[in-house]
Amino acid sequence: MLSVTGLTKSFPGVRALDAVDFTARAGEVHALIGENGAGKSTLIKVLTGVYRPDAGEVAYAERPARFATPLEAQDAGISTIYQEVNLVPLMSVARNLLLGREPRNRLGLIDFRRMHREADEALRDLGVRVDVRRPLRELGVGAQQMVALARAVSVNARVVIMDEPTSSLEPREVRTLFGVIRMLRERGIAVIYVSHRLDELYAVCDAVTVLRDGKVVHTGPLADLDRLRLVALMLGREIGEVADEGVTKFTGEHHAESEPVLRAERLSVRHRLSGVSLDIRPGEVVGLGGLLGSGRSETAKAIAGALPPDSGRVTVAGTSVRTGSTPAAIRAGISLLPEDRKAEGVVPGLSVRENIALAALPRLSRLGLVDDSRVDAIVDTFMRRLRIKASGPHQKVGELSGGNQQKVLLARWLAMNPKVLLLDEPTRGIDVGAKAEVQKLIDELAQDGLGVLLISSDMEELVEGSDRVVVLKDGAVVEELTGSAVTPDALLSAIATTGGPAGAEAGAAGGPAAPQHLRETS
């Protein structure tokens, strides 16, 4: 139905898609999976007309096709259901469903009775009964997604692309969605399904294509592939293949003290985390493993006060920290290097110097006046210590390479003398040299007695860099690997486990009522 051959798309510095072949057949639910940066979203954007490919062909219904805008793709019959429902929340369900196609009477005015009837029928078709006159936003996210689906189907979509449709759904809503997906399949519609929840993929998909680093690493029927193998393909690790020592710059040897410097207890955030507990000792690097969407970043953000938890406690060196407040967490000595460096980390328009001094400004000021000589001293120290390559302290951070931006952020936090560093994908999107430097730095920091939480999709980095690895799945801790048990194989099988103590359903339901995974704290 929809296929691409030899698709290539580059962005400055990155080859997002490299000669990708992909085919979605009519009446087939095709899973598209891969870790962050694997090229999934780029592929979807090419398919839906957001991006134009640099090379390669897109064929739709056996004819070459090239869509200039999402609207063009949609008019041709390719509909996309996004994670964030792309409808108008303040308008009624029926108006959303039929926008631009409203039934009209002889005077050219909208015939509401017919409109409501048609909308109701379209939704009933999908097995959903809602009052179509109510504003869309009064519906749960699941029902909203059904409306988006109904709209897609009613514009005679022949291909439906779903981008992580279940990320904020209740388990029951997920089942309804699956019912609809199966129905679409029976109608001969091609469904492309993007998700990171393995249970879901096996529940609903027929075929799978795995992307890694912009290339297709596997494509074929899903039934031929077991979980472990699938995870291995995604993460680029073969089972039984022991990582060569020294792939990364980590030594993996730290002397941790016995008392934890940071202790997070039963952090829960609706739909995202259910009762995550972990602790970090001074001088220790704790890895946080799991697939995308398993709650790794959310855990870090909840600890750093950037994501207010519904329940749970965070203590630093025995003192309780007010949750949901970044300043409080920073005062307590918790520093977070966020995953989205560009949007949440650096302030691109300000200079290297100002970015480094930003968080520490109150400490570097007297009576509200910035003490320039102290700022210069600190900036100079860290620029040298972290080997930040910039034309000078006054260059704008937005102009630096990713690796140097990351170092600037590290410098910003180190200037605060933190007790705990939370590093969310610290080496993603930076070149090999800078990557090694950052890894070495993390090692040194731990040796200096800092507690480090390391989140990474890079298996080697996680395994070699961490003393312990806590594995998350669907927002809950499923396993903890310690000492010699920290191996790629153990990590792979932990990630690929079915269910787990807080499996998909409980994990999605969230709340303190969900089964807790209680770890022994040493």
Add this chain to the structure above:
Amino acid sequence: MTDLALGRPAADRDHVLRLLQTYGVYLGVAVLLLVNILFTPHFLSGENFRTQAVQVAPVLIVALGMALAIGSEGVDLSVGSVMALSTSLISLYLGYGVWVALVVAVLGGMAVGAANGSLVAFIGVQPIVATLALMVAGRGLALVLLPQLKDVRDPNMASLGSGALLGIPYPVLIAAALALLVAFVVRRTTFGRQLLAIGDSRPAAQLAGLPVRRVLVLVYVASGALAAIAGLLATARLSASDPTSLGNLMELSAITAVVVGGTPLSGGRVRIGGTVAGAVLIQLLTATLIKHDLPPSWTQIAQAVVIVLAVYAARERSKR
């Protein structure tokens, strides 16, 4: 190679465009000065420069506060009404002595600013909407306090309005001092640095633990205080309190000065030098048109065109 060949002219044009956006306002001022020196009789006189400078002072002072608001990715539409409120308060409290009146006027402006800032920072109302409400209410309050024009007869006020030090009128000195002060605050204080970081990237500022709300409230308080000072200087110069018309369209002039001066509406940068030049540019433009017997109607149309052009030019930059 082909890439480079293609890239070069575009980059050059970019460069020129950026230079023009940054320094265009100074060029504009220079061109207008030159045109006036050549074609306007009696332009090159101390008296004329004094008049121009006195007229530009209130606009400039208001524009300084506006530059802070715009730098934080906001805007303050209530400045004209704050000027009116300030003039009413002066008339009302002049009986208690001129200093009391001046302090009360500035406090009034700060109160309006605090209301604006609280709406923006704590309740999360969009700056345009929040300051619009205070714009309506502020002018009303000014008129309630002082229903119509009233003469201000006070020797101290009179000397504030028309006195001079070393031949430079007080209002001009005050405006210059405030411009230096605001430039200093932006460059050298914690508040200034935090303000720019918040305007550039609110999520990053929040994650870096900056006191976002406090800074935003302070921005609008400062803007209110500056507008009140502009209001009291205007009152002193006119020797009258006229809450009906004082500060009308001031928000527009101030925004124009800031935008023409190269401060982007998208926040994260504050150019005080540019703002001063922007205010001067508009004043010169108006003066030029008037000196050549073009009616006020043309001045207004010209100003409207300049604003649209300035915003249009700034748009090119923000797209990159």
Add this chain to the structure above:
Amino acid sequence: MTTGTTSPADPVRTPAHPGADAPTPDRAARSERLSALAQQHGALVTLVVAVIVASLSFDTFLTADNMENMAVSSAFLAVVALGMTFVIVTGGIDLSVGSLFALGGVLAAWGSRYGTAVALLLPLAVCGLVGLVNGLLIARSRLAPFIVTLAAMLGARGIMLAVTDEGSKTYLVDKDTFFATLGQGKILGIGAPVWITVALFVAGAVVLRRTRFGQYVYAVGGNEDAAALMGAPVARTKIAVYTLSGLCAGLAGALNAAWLVSGVTILGSGMELEAISAVVIGGTLLTGGFGFISGSLVGVLLLKVIQNVINQIGSLDSAYQQVVSGAFLAVVVIAQTWLGRRRRVL
């Protein structure tokens, strides 16, 4: 409730009640409906209370004369607010209407010597054109609405001054023309402007609620990106609403000139704020995507009743009206933001 169970004839045998009996969405829906109700009828209730209190307090309030007077003086603001409602529902704002109102009045008075057609069409053409330019700059060049319309406010005032010899000339309307009867005439004892306004509001309500264009207006204001993805002509819709707002302001100015039998140059300043206040008080969200024509009418009447009461008290200055409407505006905006934020959290 919002959702139900599947019918037995359901092709897919899955229990489908997304979010139905989970308590939170349900409670959310109820408070949602309450707040929607408050938004829709809050202004109306306030208006009724204000009228009752006023008529009990002042004998002169509920007289035919006073009522007729209030109705006519409301009419012009109401027409401006009508256009403003469309703009605000798209999430925009139009600050140029006050100047366009004055310009429309002057052009109508000037044109009335050439007949009624010119007196009506000239202000409509000029003000509509200014609105069109606003719309083009906002929709095509993607400039901020407030700054574009602020500039247009200045530009329109400039044009008006140019036409009137820098405001020194007042054009009069001949009382015997048909144009003058549009302002002065009465049908069933009620002024012609009132009838015209009522007709325009009915037409406006039909356009906003019952036409495809109206749906696009809501969609653009509710979620511009989604609207574009759903195939709504976003740019064209925006251009249309700003043009419409210009037309309404021009027409209101013309009718006002007919009523006053002259083109008064000093009118209209601050009218944009009154119109915005009326629209927002009437329940339209300043952030766009939600609002009603009838609410704006209620908002205008409420403002005028307050003004009338303040005049009746006599000892109070008319400036209190501005304070009250500013305070009203602040309260409504705070309530809207607060409700909106709670919705996002839920």
